[in-house]
Amino acid sequence: MSANTQTAEEIITLDSHSAGIPIKRLFHYHDTLSVRVQMFAAVLSAMVLLLGLAYIREGQLPGAYRQLALLTGFMMWGVYSLVGVFRRSGGRRNGLLRISKAWLTVVALVLVGGFITKTTDEYSRLVLGSWAVVGFFSQAAVYLVIDALHSRFSDSVREPKRTLVVGSGRLARHLVDAIGGNRWLPDEVVGIVDNNKSGRDAWNRTRCPVLGRTADILELVERHRIKRVYVAVPLNQSDMLESLHHKLLKSNIDVIWAPDIFSLPLINHGSREVAGVPLLSLSESPMSAESRLAVKSTLDVVGASLMLLALSPVMVAAAVAVKLSSHGPILFRQQRHGWDGQVIEVLKFRSMVVHQESDQTVTQATKTDPRVTRVGRFLRRTSIDELPQLFNVLGGSMSLVGPRPHALQHNDYYSSRIGAYTSRHRLKPGITGLAQINGCRGETAEISEMAKRVKYDLEYINRWSMWLDIEILLRTPFTLFSRNIY
Numbered sequence: 191m192s193a194n195t196q197t198a199e200e201i202i203t204l205d206s207h208s209a210g211i212p213i214k215r216l217f218h219y220h221d222t223l224s225v226r227v228q229m230f231a232a233v234l235s236a237m238v239l240l241l242g243l244a245y246i247r248e249g250q251l252p253g254a255y256r257q258l259a260l261l262t263g264f265m266m267w268g269v270y271s272l273v274g275v276f277r278r279s280g281g282r283r284n285g286l287l288r289i290s291k292a293w294l295t296v297v298a299l300v301l302v303g304g305f306i307t308k309t310t311d312e313y314s315r316l317v318l319g320s321w322a323v324v325g326f327f328s329q330a331a332v333y334l335v336i337d338a339l340h341s342r343f344s345d346s347v348r349e350p351k352r353t354l355v356v357g358s359g360r361l362a363r364h365l366v367d368a369i370g371g372n373r374w375l376p377d378e379v380v381g382i383v384d385n386n387k388s389g390r391d392a393w394n395r396t397r398c399p400v401l402g403r404t405a406d407i408l409e410l411v412e413r414h415r416i417k418r419v420y421v422a423v424p425l426n427q428s429d430m431l432e433s434l435h436h437k438l439l440k441s442n443i444d445v446i447w448a449p450d451i452f453s454l455p456l457i458n459h460g461s462r463e464v465a466g467v468p469l470l471s472l473s474e475s476p477m478s479a480e481s482r483l484a485v486k487s488t489l490d491v492v493g494a495s496l497m498l499l500a501l502s503p504v505m506v507a508a509a510v511a512v513k514l515s516s517h518g519p520i521l522f523r524q525q526r527h528g529w530d531g532q533v534i535e536v537l538k539f540r541s542m543v544v545h546q547e548s549d550q551t552v553t554q555a556t557k558t559d560p561r562v563t564r565v566g567r568f569l570r571r572t573s574i575d576e577l578p579q580l581f582n583v584l585g586g587s588m589s590l591v592g593p594r595p596h597a598l599q600h601n602d603y604y605s606s607r608i609g610a611y612t613s614r615h616r617l618k619p620g621i622t623g624l625a626q627i628n629g630c631r632g633e634t635a636e637i638s639e640m641a642k643r644v645k646y647d648l649e650y651i652n653r654w655s656m657w658l659d660i661e662i663l664l665r666t667p668f669t670l671f672s673r674n675i676y
Contacts (some may be wrong), residue, residue, distance in 0.1 A: 195383070198595065202393060205563075208525055217426075224337075224340045225337060228263055228275075228276040228337075229267065229271070229275075229276055231332045231333075232270065232275075232289070232329045232332060233263045233267060233270075234268065235325075235328045235329055236262060236263070236266060236296075236329065236331050237259040237260075237262060237327050238294075239321060239324060239328055240259045240262065240317075240325075240531060241255060242306050243320055244314075244448070245323055245669060247316065247317050252312075254323070255317075258300070258313070262300065265300070266292075268436040268481070269296050269454065270292050271437060272334055272481055273288060273289075273295075273655070273657075274331075275292045281335075282337060284523060285337070285345055286333070286334075286612065287296055289329055289659050290327065293325060295656065297322045297325075302492060306610050308583060317390055319664060322651055333407075335435050339660075341467055351377050351417045351418050352378055352414060352416050353374045353377040353379045353417070353419070353420065354381060354382070354383060354411065354414070354416045354419045354420070355379055355381075355383075355419075355422055356382070356391055356404060356407075356421045356422065356423060356430075356434065357382065357384055357389075357422040357423040357450075358382055358384040358389030358400070359422070359424055359450065360452070360618045361392070361422045361424075362384075362422040366379050366382070366395050367395075370417050379398050379419060380398070380401075380416070381399050381401035382395075382398060382400055383400070383402050383403060383404055383407055383410060384403070384408070384423075385403050385427075385430075388568075399564060401414070404430060404434060407434065407437060407438070407439075408437060408440075408441065411443060413436070413440050417443050418443060418446065419438060419445050420446075420448050421447045421448065422448040422450060424450050424453065425451075425453065426451070428449065429449055430460070430496060431644055436498060449644065451468065452471060455609060455610040455613070455648075456473065456652070457473040457474065457475075457610075457616055457648065458471070458473070458475065458651055459471055459473070459474070473613065473616075474616075474649075475529075476616075476617065477618075480485070481652070483656075484661070485656050486589065486656070487586075489590065489656060489660075490583050490584075490589050491583075491584065493663070494580045494584050494590060495584070497580055497654055498580050498584075499607055504577070505574075505577050505578070508574050508577070509568060511565045512539050512540055512566070512569075515565040516544075516563050519544070520549055521537050521538065521578055522537070522539065523536070523539070524597060526595035526596060526598060527598060527601050527615055527619075527666050528588070528615070528619055529587075529616075529617065531612065531615045531617070533598070534619075535584055535587075536587075536588070536595055537578035537581060538579070539569070539574065539577070540575075541563060541565070541566025541569050541570050542559075542566055543561055545561055550590075573670050576621055579621045583621065587618070588618055588619050588620065588621065589618040589620045589621075590620060590622070590659065591621070591623055591650075591659040592617045592618050592623055592650070593615070593617060593620065593622065593625070593647035593651075594622075594623055594625065594626065594643075594647075597602050599673045602609065604644075608637065608640060608644055610648060613648060613651070614644055614651070617650075617651055617654070622648070623641040623647065623650060624649060625647055627666055628646055629660055630642055630643040630670070631669070
């Protein structure tokens with residue numbers, strides 16, 4: 191292990207904010223008739239547009255275009271549902287951005303599918319190009335019209351539901367802000383109640399005043415004509431939930447519990463139901479859903495294959511240079527932890543002279559490390575030494591994007607010093623990742639440097655999407671010449 195100024199007993203923990211937990215997921219999704227209408231309209235507009243452009247170009251509707259329109263409809267339904275294009279709040283600008291990303295994904299899938307099946311010659315490039323561009327604008331227009339009609343209809347027929355929030359902590363503040371900023375919810379928060387004097391004194395939402403304590407809640411419900419109550423108190427105060435629930439049963443109002451789980455180091459948290467039992471997931475891999483796993487695996491296989499084809503001359507040149515520069519094998523093999531902590535063998539071009547290290551320690555390369563060969567220094571600086579891991583990706587032990595795998599000895603060392611360190615293994619390790627494009631590369635001489643990497647790794651796990659993977663892949667080439675790489 192490299193020199194480190196921290197003591198062996200020092201523990202660095204990562205709370206939910208430093209780990210990048212997206213607390214704003216609360217009220218992130220809605221599922222209404224409007225969603226289904228928007229989805230159907232978007233799919234229909236894209237299919238009709240494709241067939242219309244094909245008819246204008248060909249004077250008829252060839253079978254290839256009819257098949258493509260049907261296939262596009264299924265792909266759009268799957269991709270748009272997976273991304274949650276119409277199930278998210280956040281304003282029309284964000285809605286248009288989600289449509290553009292999802293539509294580009296569908297177009298990319300169509301092009302990749304045509305390339306793989308060698309059917310691109312059956313379609314007019316003019317038709318497909320026009321469809322790709324005009325398709326977005328047609329969906330955007332349909333989205334804006336339906337959204338405007340829905341908003342006008344909802345505002346005219348829906349009466350605000352007067353709401354009370356129990357609590358004054360971080361979750362309560364977030365609830366008040368989220369409810370007020372989400373036009374899909376009919377709730378109107380009129381105030382909060384809390385037994386914590388310091389929380390009441392620190393409350394700073396002027397439009398949502400402190401109305402009193404929980405002992406006064408029945409009187410407050412009647413006085414302010416409350417129809418819904420959210421209970422958002424810390425876990426150590428959750429015992430008040432039962433008494434509040436029994437009190438409010440007599441008032442015929444909605445009582446909703448918002449458990450304050452955000453004080454925990456959450457990993458891809460969510461909720462679902464099994465046999466009528468509500469379940470809260472505190473720690474779960476984003477790949478637990480088969481659809482997400484299929485999307486990421488497809489991106490890995492297609493991307494790694496294309497990269498191997500494009501970079502094969504570079505890899506051949508690197509292999510020859512390694513072989514001629516020093517004695518030893520071309521590839522360096524090292525055991526590291528992979529998905530769910532399984533031990534995998536990671537491939538790299540050898541960049542050091544052949545040497546023997548003890549089983550207990552693995553010394554990281556430093557700026558003037560004598561073990562690094564002249565060729566190896568160039569390979570490490572340009573990250574060409576990592577390219578053999580594309581075979582790891584094709585073999586299924588790694589992904590193109592994910593937390594970087596570390597040596598087993600490093601994991602043993604840091605897991606007892608950095609809270610939630612091993613949670614970074616909830617995804618396949620990647621050749622590149624969110625930490626790497628944010629400058630966290632090379633030697634970690636301080637524990638704080640590794641803690642920063644872990645922070646980005648957990649943020650990636652919680653934010654994972656296909657678009658995030660694509661963004662990281664596109665940004666990676668611009669970070670290859672970091673000064674921290676030795």
